[in-house]
Amino acid sequence: MLVLATPAPTPSVPQVSHSQPTTSSCVNTQPQARSVPIPNGHYPVTYNGVSFVLPFYDGISPFYLITRGKLLGVVAQWQNALTLVIDVSGASFSKVSSVRCGWKQVEDAIDDSLVKIL
Numbered sequence: 001m002l003v004l005a006t007p008a009p010t011p012s013v014p015q016v017s018h019s020q021p022t023t024s025s026c027v028n029t030q031p032q033a034r035s036v037p038i039p040n041g042h043y044p045v046t047y048n049g050v051s052f053v054l055p056f057y058d059g060i061s062p063f064y065l066i067t068r069g070k071l072l073g074v075v076a077q078w079q080n081a082l083t084l085v086i087d088v089s090g091a092s093f094s095k096v097s098s099v100r101c102g103w104k105q106v107e108d109a110i111d112d113s114l115v116k117i118l
Contacts, residue, residue, distance in 0.1 A: 068092035074102035
């Protein structure tokens with residue numbers, strides 16, 4: 001018996017949308033025209049209506065927190081992070097000690113309206 005399988009689609013982060021945009025907020029309330037693929041080894045998470053990514057494993061360090069870039073979240077290894085922040089005007093990122101630490105910081109940034117997809 002021959003079984004044909006179709007490849008799974010490449011996951012991408014859903015667009016951020018808010019029902020009541022505010023002008024004082026840094027959260028991007030405009031729909032994005034392009035979709036940015038999630039780096040390999042990462043998965044999407046949503047917190048308070050904002051989507052971001054986390055790595056599957058805590059052992060692939062170093063980790064980078066991105067709060068303003070093409071994608072938000074914690075990204076493992078610089079080669080994954082650089083395409084999301086380099087040549088992006090206004091990007092904000094920093095090295096973090098662990099996925100757990102970065103996860104907490106991205107949620108705090110979302111709570112404080114300090115994140116933005118650029």
